[in-house]
Amino acid sequence: MRLSLVVSCLGPGLALLAAALWSIWPVILRLRRIPQVLVYPENKDKDALRIGILGASFIARAAVIHAADKRQDVLVTAVAARSESKAKSYAQQHRIPAFHGGATAYRELLAREDVDAVYVGLPTALHLEWTLAALNAGKHVLLEKPAVLSAEEAHQVVKTMRETQLLVFEAAHHRYHPAARRFKQLMTFGGDSEMASASFDVRFSMLDPPSLLNSIKDTLGLSVSLSSEDRRRERIKNLDRWWYCVDMLLWSTGAYEAEVVFAKEERFSISATLKLQLPNRSTTATLSMARDSWRDPFTWSISAGNRSSETSLRLQNFGFPFIWHRLDLIRNGQQTSEQLYGAGETTFEHQLGYFREAVRRGSLDKDASFLLTAQTIDLILEATGTGQFSITRDLT
């Protein structure tokens, strides 16, 4: 009896295993292709951009340290952390020559002469304070996304950028991958009249198990008691995910204005309809972000569709395209697909190259506006009735 049970489960089990391997195999191959050639500090360019890191964070490894390791023209010279021992072990682990630890560590790093630019990968509520401090200390800033919490904060950053003549480059890493740039190229109407009247759809659904559990409890009428600290964290997570939708939409379409037609924020999801002003027309866009959808556990896509000419364009997985992505164009019933992995560089590696180039040039790309993204998010939250995204700054 037991043997027959094992035999009858074996077939479906093996089929499931084969299906899982089949679907993750391209990802394994992709990750294996990410180039690992390191440029040692002694071989870097004489005028390499010298970066100091504020906060011994996890994200700094991907965004700066590993990316700089592979570049000739960027060098990490120092790191600062709130604790001496953490700063020291992080510096040793990543071969960073100088470190600062303790209550004054961040200020000490900003005062260093061998730092041209600072990477601010601190919690978003601390971005404004440390970005302004870095600019006033004469450093360019590579600022983690979302750059700011509100349009008001964005205005303060822009004002200080102008006063100091230094750059703040928002780490919108997805924009710098060849797949996103190809999508933008196809979208910004290189003479393609079919796409010129398209409307847009952006989705970001990433299942977050605690959010799903709370959502189920809510639906069953069971009380979910969240402390004010929990609520604050939930809103930061919502903003973090939502920012990708808004930023990708505005950047890839080249929109210069966005009017909110409809917006709704629930605890773990946001949806909105926008009217966009593009250089040669206006159009509509729908956006949705969910952290609690079991029906749609993972979607990260942007689409453009024109019903009258039956043309559509879709980029799947625009957030981490170096792992896997797919760009589909359907025209008159014919589908063509593209995958643009280049040499397998991560979005962060591409981003660091663009940052280096912006500093060399002394200017940002015209379309890199964190002000418009922040203004649009403010308008959406205002329309949902939840008001500006305001949280207390004290995170300790």
Ligand SMILES: NC(=O)c1ccc[n+]([C@@H]2O[C@H](COP(=O)([O-])OP(=O)(O)OC[C@H]3O[C@@H](n4cnc5c(N)ncnc54)[C@H](OP(=O)(O)O)[C@@H]3O)[C@@H](O)[C@H]2O)c1
């Ligand atoms: N691009 C991406 O894929 C990506 C992924 C994740 C996060 N992010 C962004 O990166 C930023 C940081 O993310 P996170 O909040 O998840 O990072 P986190 O790891 O919680 O914090 C980052 C660093 O901030 C420093 N810090 C300073 N004051 C702090 C305080 N009061 N509380 C907590 N940490 C403090 C800590 O460094 P020390 O203790 O060493 O000083 C810590 O390592 C956010 O803007 C987030 O949106 C981007």
